[in-house]
Amino acid sequence: MRLGSFFLTFWLAPDFVQAASSVDWIWSAKYVVTMDAASRMFKNGAVAIRGERIVEVGPRAAIERKYKASRRLDRPESVLLPGLIDAHTHAPMALFRGLADDRRLQDWLENFIFPAEAKNVTPDFVRWGTLLACYEMLLHGTTTYADMYYFEETVAAATKQAGMRAVLGQTIIGFPAPDAKTPQEALLRAEKLLERYRGDPLIVPAVAPHAIYTTPDHVLKAARALANKYGAPMLIHLSETKRENDDALQKRRLTPTALLDSLGALTGRTLAAHAVWLEDSDLEILRSRATGLAHCPSSNAKLASGVARVPAILKAGIAMGLGTDGFAGSNNDANLFEEMDLAAKLQKVHLLDPEALPAKTVLEMATRTGARALGLENETGSLEAGKRADLIILSLQSSRAVPLYHLISQIVYSLKGGDVTDVMVNGQLVVQSQKVLTLDRAQIFAKAREYRDRIVRSLGLSPSPIE
Amino acid sequence: MRLGSFFLTFWLAPDFVQAASSVDWIWSAKYVVTMDAASRMFKNGAVAIRGERIVEVGPRAAIERKYKASRRLDRPESVLLPGLIDAHTHAPMALFRGLADDRRLQDWLENFIFPAEAKNVTPDFVRWGTLLACYEMLLHGTTTYADMYYFEETVAAATKQAGMRAVLGQTIIGFPAPDAKTPQEALLRAEKLLERYRGDPLIVPAVAPHAIYTTPDHVLKAARALANKYGAPMLIHLSETKRENDDALQKRRLTPTALLDSLGALTGRTLAAHAVWLEDSDLEILRSRATGLAHCPSSNAKLASGVARVPAILKAGIAMGLGTDGFAGSNNDANLFEEMDLAAKLQKVHLLDPEALPAKTVLEMATRTGARALGLENETGSLEAGKRADLIILSLQSSRAVPLYHLISQIVYSLKGGDVTDVMVNGQLVVQSQKVLTLDRAQIFAKAREYRDRIVRSLGLSPSPIE
16 A cells, blocks of 8 residues: 555656756746636746646746657746637628728618628638637637537638637527528528537537517427537526516516526526616526526626626526627627726726625636636636647736736736737647737738628728728 | 908918928828817828827818928827826825735725825825826826825826826815825915916816815815915816715704705815716706716715716706726726726616717817816817817727727727727827826836835735735
C-alpha cells in the first residue's frame, strides 16, 4: 500500500520528473483568471495546451518547469481569461446592423426586418453575415456562441472557417421562411444539420423552434422529439415581451414556460433566450428541467422588452448566460464586454440595489455559467485541465487599466472588447495582436457593403447613410 | 445701392475671389456631422480653421477652393464630429478608479471614498488624477468637461496642460475638506480661481457648492452671490437620490429644486448634476431659471440612484447634457460613447418605449445640448463658423462601422470611444492617430500606480488586485 501510494504520487505530480513534458503552446500573462469553481486567479500565471485541450493552469514558474512548448505567447502586461460565451445570437443579421433603430417592435419587424429577410436571405447572405459576425465576435473576445437562424448549415460552415465554437440551431417556424416553405421542411433541414455535425469538435448542431407565438404546438413537440433523438439541444425564444406572456395567459391559461412544459418541450437540453417575464412558478419549472437561459440586456433595453429577473434566476440555480442578440436593431454589435457592464448596471438601477448583480457574477455569466447554459460546461467556460483550449488575452496597457485596484471589477466596468488582443479557440490561435488570422477582412467588408446596397434597394430606402 | 450690394456680395462670398484665403488647418473626412441647429451633415466634407476658431464648414470641394491651409488632416475613412462634452466629472478621482464597486452608497462613501480622500487628496494628487482623466477623456473624444472637486486651481492648470476646455468648479462644502477647513475658506479659494481664470480661452472658472444636504443655506447663498459677482456658473449636485428628495420634503417641505430656488440659488447660470428625482413643478422652475442639467446614466445605474426623466426634461426645453461622474465606483471610465448608448437604452427599457430617447437626441446631449447646459453654446458643441475649433475624428475602419445604414445610429449604438483617432481643441491638435500629444503617458501611468499603492496602504486594503 505504501509503495503503491508512492508511485501514484510520483506519476500524478510531474514536478518530480526531471524531463519536461512537451506541449503545443504555453500562454503566459501578468494575471490568469481561471473562472473555475474556486475562482482561482494567478499573478504571473500560465496555461499549457496540448492539441485541442488545456493540460494545466498555474503559476508561470511551475508551468515552465513542467512543460516544454513548441510555440508560446507571453503577454506580461495582460490578463488571460477563458474565451467569452455569447448565449444568444442571430449571426447572419450582422448584415442588417443598424438598419432600423429606435422603432416599435411591430414597425421594426413588419416594415423592415421581415421584408428585408424575405427579399435578401440566401445561403450567400448567411455566409457573409456569419463571417462578419464571427470576425467581430472574435475581436471582442467571444470564442463560443449560440445561434438561431435560417440556412444554419451555412452558419456552421462559416463558423468552422472562422475557427469558432458554436451551438447552432436551425430555425423552425410556423410560416414560410427563407429556407423552408413549411415547418416540416425546416425539420428536415434541422435533421440534416444534426446528422452532418454530430461529434464535430467545434459545432454542436441544434433544433431551434422560434417561439410559442410563431410555432404551433405540434411543431414544438416535433422539434423536441427531433432534438432528443440526437441528444441535441433545443434553442427557443421565451417570454421576451410582456405581450407574449399576456397572450399566452389569455389564450392558453398558461405562462409561456408552463405551456412549453405542458407540451413536453423542456424534456431535454434546452437553451431559452430572453426570459424577461418569468414568474416564480416558471423558475421552478426551468430549474427542475435544467433549462439554460440567455440574458440579453442590450436587446431587452433597446427594444423596450423589460428587465429580466437575473438575481432571482441565478439564485434559483438556473444557468443564465449573456447574449448579444441580433445586430439589426437589438444591439447593434457583438460585444460581451458591453453586455457585462450593462447587465450589472441595469439590475442595480432596476432593483435600486447596488449589490444586485456584482462584477464577479456577470463575468461568470459570460464564461462558466454561459457554458453551463449551453450544455458545454465540460468543454469550455473556464481555464481548467482537460477543457478545450478557448483563451483570450486582454491588454492592461490602456488608461482604462490604470490604476488597478480590483481586477474583476476592472474587466467588467472599465476594460472593453477593444482591449482583446489575442484569441485561441480549441487550441488554434485565431486572433493575434488584434488581427483575425482565419478570415479575410477586406473581402468580408466588401461583401457586407455590397449587401447593404442591395438591401437598401430592396426596401426602397434612401441610399445615403446621412439622410 | 446696387453698387453697394454688389461689393457686399463680392466680399462675403469668397467663392468669387480668385486668391484663396489662408487658414491654419483644413480637416476633411468622409462624413462631417455638424450638430448645428439644422443637423447638417456633409458627405466628403471639410472644416477650415484659423487660430482658435472654425472659419467654415461644408463640402470639401468648396472648402478647398476657398481656403489654403498651412496644415491639414485628411481622413477619407472617418467621420468628423464636434468634440464631445462631459457635463459632470470629478476628474482627480481617476486615481480611485474601481476602488470600491458594487457597494451601497453609505458603505462606499463612509468606508472608502471619504477616508481615501481625507488621507490622500493634495494638490499633487489632484494634478496627476486630472492628467490621467484628461488623457482618457481626450482619447475617447471628449474636448470639454465640467468638473467639481478640491484644489480646483490645480485641476485648471492640468487641464490647460492637456489642452482641454473645461468649466471648473471649486467645491464648497459644509464640513472640513482636503483643501479648506471651512466653507468660508473654500469660498475664498473659489474667488481666487474666478479671478485667476477670468477670460481664459480654455477655462471657465466656477463655484461648486456640493449639494443641499451637505452645504448650509447661508453657504449656498454666498456661493451664488460669489458666482454672480463674477458672472460665473454655479455647479451643484441636485436630486441625485430618492433619499435627498425625501429628506428635503420631510425637513424643509420643499423639493431640492424648490429649496434652491427659494434661497435664490438659481438666479444665474447654473449646471446641476443628476436631477434624477424631479417633479413636474421642478421642471417648471428649472426651465424658467434656464438651469442646465447633467444626466449621468452610468453613475445613476451603478449606484442605483434611479433613472432621470430625460424625455420630459428635454421636452420642457431644459438643456440636459451627459456626464460620466467620478471613476471611483460611479462609472468607472470617462467615455461618452458608453453614456450615449446607455442613456438611450435606459430610457427605452425604463419607459417600455423604444422611441423614448433616439440616437440623434443622445448625440445632441453629448454635443450641442451639453454646450448649452454649460453655458458654452456660443463657443462649442457644434461645427459652425465662428465657434471654437473643437473637433474629433472617428474611424469607420473597424467592423463596427460595417455595414453602415444610418450614420447617427452607428455612432451611438455601434462605434466606441476607442474608435476616436484625432482630436483638436481650441484650434490645437491634441490627439493624433490615438496618441495624446500634450501629455506624457508613461509618467502619468507611473504616478497613478504610485498613488494606487499609497491609497491601498492608507486604507489598510490588500495590495493585490486579485484578492
